[in-house]
Amino acid sequence: MNRNICFFNTIKTWGGGEKWHLEMALCLKNAGYPVVLGTSPGSALYRKAIENGLPCFPVSVSNLSFLNPFKRLRLAAFFRNRKIHTLFLNHPSDVKLAGMAAKTAGVKNIIYRRGSAVPVKNSFLNRYLFGHVLTHVIANSQATKNTLLQNNPALFPQDKIQVMYNGIDLSAVRPPVRAINRDVVVLGNIGRMVHQKGQHYLIELAKRLRQRNLNFRVLIGGDGPMLNDLKKRVDNYNLSDCVFFPGFIDDVFSFMHSIDIFLLPSLWEGFGFVIAEAMACHKPVVAWNLSSNPELIMHNVNGLLIPAFDMDRFTDAVVTLMDSPVNRTRMGDAGFELCQSQFSLAAASSRLLNFVNQLHLTDMA
Known part of the structure; x- marks a missing residue:
């Protein structure tokens, strides 16, 4: 039986979706499945796939590429010639172009891997894609x-x-790295400097901690369009001696080992992967009780979940952990155990492999 698999992801930058496509493509390749990856030429995913010995075909996609019949037909011919049995898609633009082409072929x-906890628009095009393509x-x-399914519960079958x-x-x-006896408690965050990530709450937190005469530092790693605004807030509150912006973080685990508590003030998260990274490094997490955060954080077990945007309670929670090195260690160790069982690469690979195996068994029946 045909077992050929294609991963299709044309995002040029590197993020959680690209990481998932690369790792899962390698997982299925190592399990004996013939795998090919379609991605933008010169993209981070393309380079990493080539480095890891994955066969790639370069393809450039824009939001309106699906309207080009020649591009759609060429892609359909590729799927047909390669005898692709299972296709994984990453982005709405990929779904529109490659999804339709795969349907033709x-x-x-035809599987859409969605990584954003934002409702799908109830448009005619989306109803067609979810109802007749995916x-x-x-x-x-x-x-x-x-x-x-928030905007249309009938958009796609739950099962x-x-x-x-x-x-x-x-x-x-x-x-x-145990550093619980140092005088300064280091609070950390990593994320793109965009409104969704809510780093302005960290500046407000620092102001409140300063008012309590506490000894702390806040490290906010990352880059993005909100960086200058955040730096201005720090200057306006005279916090430049305790709030620092180390820039884009190449080595996330080293960053995590340099802090005592990880803070996530995001307004929403599809999956807070950075929480899992903190857990992998035995760090307790304080975050808002919203979106996917409760799927990673068990309150008072591996971190603290705070009612959304309640800065008084967020500040109190951080101070509680600052004052208790023993609780920081307890929660950090519990987080590692949870990460090991639920959020490890081995667990993720096993889930996908079982899913794909079941697809092929069903198709053979």
Whole structure:
């Protein structure tokens, strides 16, 4: 039986979706499935796929590429010639172009891996794609699955939506660094500097901690369009001696080992992968009780969940952990155990492999 699989992701930058496509393509290749990856030439995913020995075909996609019949037919011919049986799609633009092309080519399983906990617009095009093109959806969290059908509960069958978390390669994480006796408590965050990530709450937190005469530092890693605004806020509150912006973080695990508590003030998350990264490094997490955060954080077990946007309670929670090195260690160790069982790369790979094996068994029946 034909077992050929294609992963199709044309995003040029590197993010959680690209990481998932690369790791899962390698997982299925190592399991004996013939795998090919379609991605933008010169993209981060293209380079990493080539480095890892994955066959690639370069393709450029824009939001309106699906309107080009020649591009759609060429892609359909590629799927047909390569005898693609199962196709994984990443972005709405990929769904529109490659999904329609795969439908034309007779690809058996057309799967959209969705990583954003934002409702799908109830448009005619989306109703067509979800009703007549896609066969399955993989959501990166239960929150993403729940919001997928928010605007139209009949958009797609619930039983065809599988929740599969991203996974962390725990073999790349060195043992925890215990620094609980230092005088300064280091609070950390990593994320794109965009409105969604809510880093302005961290500036407000620092102002409140300063008012309590506490000894702390806040490290906010990342880059993006909100960076200058955040720096201005720090200057306006005279916090430049305790709030620092180290820039884009190449080595996330080293960053995590340099802090005591990880803070996530995002307004929403499809799947807070950075929470899992903190857990992998034995760090307790304080975050808002919203979107997918409760899927990773068990309150008072591996972190603290705070009612959304309640800065008084957020500040009190952080101070509680600052004052208790023993609780920080307890929660950090519990987070690692949860990460090991639920959010490791081995667990994620096993879930996808079982899913794909079941697809092929069903198709053979």
